[in-house]
Amino acid sequence: MATSIKKSSFDLTHNANKSPHDKFVDIVISVLLGILALISIFPFYNVILVSIADPISIAEQGVYLIPTSFDFSSYGYIFSQKKFGSSILISLFVTLVGTFINILCTFTGGYVLSKKFVPGTKFLKNAIIFTMLFNGGLIPYYLTLKNFGFINNIMVMIFPAAISTFYLIIVINYFITFPASLEESAKIDGANDILILFRIVLPASLPTLACITLFYSVDRWNEWWLAMLFISDLNKYPLQLLLRDMLTNYAKLEGQLGISHVKVYDQGLKMAVVVFTALPILCVYPFLQKYFASGIMIGSVKG
Amino acid sequence: MSNITKNLKKYKYFYILLIPTILYYIIFCYMPMYGITLAFKEFNFNNGIMRSPWVGLKNFNEIFQYKDFWSAFKNTLVISAGRLIFEFPIPIIVALLLNEMSKHRLKSIYQTVFTFPHFLSWIVLSGVIVNLLNDAGIVNQFLVSIGYEKADILVNPSKFRPFIYTTNIWKEVGWSAIIYLAAIAGINPELYEAAIVDGAGRFQRMKAITWPSIKNTVAVLFILAIGNSMGGGAKGFDQIFNLYNPAVYNVSDILDTYIYRTTFYTGASFGVSTAVGLFKSVINFILLYTANYVVKRLGEEGLV
Numbered sequence: 001m002a003t004s005i006k007k008s009s010f011d012l013t014h015n016a017n018k019s020p021h022d023k024f025v026d027i028v029i030s031v032l033l034g035i036l037a038l039i040s041i042f043p044f045y046n047v048i049l050v051s052i053a054d055p056i057s058i059a060e061q062g063v064y065l066i067p068t069s070f071d072f073s074s075y076g077y078i079f080s081q082k083k084f085g086s087s088i089l090i091s092l093f094v095t096l097v098g099t100f101i102n103i104l105c106t107f108t109g110g111y112v113l114s115k116k117f118v119p120g121t122k123f124l125k126n127a128i129i130f131t132m133l134f135n136g137g138l139i140p141y142y143l144t145l146k147n148f149g150f151i152n153n154i155m156v157m158i159f160p161a162a163i164s165t166f167y168l169i170i171v172i173n174y175f176i177t178f179p180a181s182l183e184e185s186a187k188i189d190g191a192n193d194i195l196i197l198f199r200i201v202l203p204a205s206l207p208t209l210a211c212i213t214l215f216y217s218v219d220r221w222n223e224w225w226l227a228m229l230f231i232s233d234l235n236k237y238p239l240q241l242l243l244r245d246m247l248t249n250y251a252k253l254e255g256q257l258g259i260s261h262v263k264v265y266d267q268g269l270k271m272a273v274v275v276f277t278a279l280p281i282l283c284v285y286p287f288l289q290k291y292f293a294s295g296i297m298i299g300s301v302k303g
Numbered sequence: 304m305s306n307i308t309k310n311l312k313k314y315k316y317f318y319i320l321l322i323p324t325i326l327y328y329i330i331f332c333y334m335p336m337y338g339i340t341l342a343f344k345e346f347n348f349n350n351g352i353m354r355s356p357w358v359g360l361k362n363f364n365e366i367f368q369y370k371d372f373w374s375a376f377k378n379t380l381v382i383s384a385g386r387l388i389f390e391f392p393i394p395i396i397v398a399l400l401l402n403e404m405s406k407h408r409l410k411s412i413y414q415t416v417f418t419f420p421h422f423l424s425w426i427v428l429s430g431v432i433v434n435l436l437n438d439a440g441i442v443n444q445f446l447v448s449i450g451y452e453k454a455d456i457l458v459n460p461s462k463f464r465p466f467i468y469t470t471n472i473w474k475e476v477g478w479s480a481i482i483y484l485a486a487i488a489g490i491n492p493e494l495y496e497a498a499i500v501d502g503a504g505r506f507q508r509m510k511a512i513t514w515p516s517i518k519n520t521v522a523v524l525f526i527l528a529i530g531n532s533m534g535g536g537a538k539g540f541d542q543i544f545n546l547y548n549p550a551v552y553n554v555s556d557i558l559d560t561y562i563y564r565t566t567f568y569t570g571a572s573f574g575v576s577t578a579v580g581l582f583k584s585v586i587n588f589i590l591l592y593t594a595n596y597v598v599k600r601l602g603e604e605g606l607v
Contacts, residue, residue: 022505025403025505026403026404026405029400029403029404030404030406030409032400033397033400033401033404033413034409034413036397036417037412037413037416037417040416040417040419040420040473041416041419043431043432043434043435044419044431046431046434046435046440046441047430047431047434050434058439062444062447062448063441063444063445063448064441064444065441104323105323105324105327106324108320108321108323108324109320109321109323109324109325111320112317112318112320112321112324113321113324115317118314118317118318119310119314124321124324124325127328127333128324128328131328131332131333133530133587133588133591134336134584134587134588135332135335135336135584136332136334136335136336136337136338136339136580137335137338137339137342137562137576137577137580137581137583137584138559138562138563138566138576138580139338139341139566139573139576139577139580140335140336140337140338140339140341140352140577140580141331141335141338142566143335143338143352143573144330144331144334144335144338145331148330159327159331160331162323162327162331163324163327163328168324192316193314193316193317193320194316194319194320197320218422222422222423222424222426222427224424224426225541240424240426240427243426243427243430244426244545247426247429247430247433267434267439270430270434271430271434273430274427274430274431274434277424277426277427278423278427281422281423282419285415285419285422288422289415289418
């Protein structure tokens, strides 16, 4: 977190010389932000609470803030049901394979498009940016993908999402700043451009590679829109879509999953699935934080 | 002609590397653009797009008669304006406040907490929010326990839009603040030192040093926000689609959700739905270019 670790401008003014008024304002700001942080985190605490709750205990207390009993049956149910397992596997597949395709397409294209001397790159860049400003709309998109056979095909979560123009621009801007000398010396040694990219440029670009890989992975794990449009077969649902069905149409899912009211607390089960869906993000979050304020992000805003 | 083939040969490895990207944009971005012609046709399933008959502006005349269309259009504008007024300034303020903090551990912790919701999908967040606010949720438990009536935020048209703004702020304030914090981090600390020596107070320093340095970032992000207007904000569809319900369609149905419903549920003709989409895209394009132009006239660097 380069930004936050970099000293705040006030460290340069000796803290001891701060007027009482300044110190007071400091405290007010800290407390204010602290309250906002608590409010920000509370909903997540509540989710965990409900996921391990026993509905009777909740009803007994007026306001259920501290867990009085721990009931893990919702989680147990998830582990026992095949449908949850298969959705998790599908999401994992899409995340792994999808991210690989993402990186492959974005870094190859981004590399070439950063080379101004290659004819046609300017035209292509403009054509790509144009797609950010204008698109065909939902139905043309749907019909086009339908014609390519993406209906009920899990690859719909991978190929139509192969490139994010936003990340592509970041990668292009990154490669523009890449020192040409490395490539030039490889060229002199007789390497072709593809070799140069994969053997020299990419290994030297690990931080950016890692950063974009992480961001793409999060996007693939969170993918639900393409699935919702094109996948109607429950067995091919990614976890996000399964969760959405649970949240908006629990009754229908009950039938398909064979959930019995008595054994499983419905809200508890829903929240347990929420926890499952959010957990991978939480796990990679510390790694994401490392890349937050790096110049890559600034470059993207300007670029 | 030979010049082109000469170049193709010289840069052939580059062009090979370019194939996936070109294929992607042709298939998933430009081919659908051809389908826009549907807006001027009467779609016949059997004939497909190409052989469906042209009907000129009939689809547009039709949608301009629908009350729901105007409601969706109005909501899109109102919600986008609301986002610019209520949501847009908050990350700037939070960034300025975070910047004032001298305790790094705490500042780090706050940033971590604020930025977390950004990486979750609106499906997950809608689950979290509804769990909090629904009839049996803890907020209502609390209200009842102190003698108030239950809150019906999720289904109350007069409370729903503020609810949308608030929840989106919760999701995005941390992430947006980072962009401003990164701009602030680039400010030369000597400027602050000099200002303090000159006797400038906290707010004077903010006004004279911090703000001018982030003005351009604000302008660029403002243009981007305007560019997202026709979508009801960035990820506007994701949020509204996962949180809205028939009780609040009249205040929250935006063009994108309207198009989705008319396409897949109410069975309006494809030509009509495409017409709404084209209407939306054209207005969006005009808005973006105008915003970019205005910002450039005001002296800031534009987006394009």
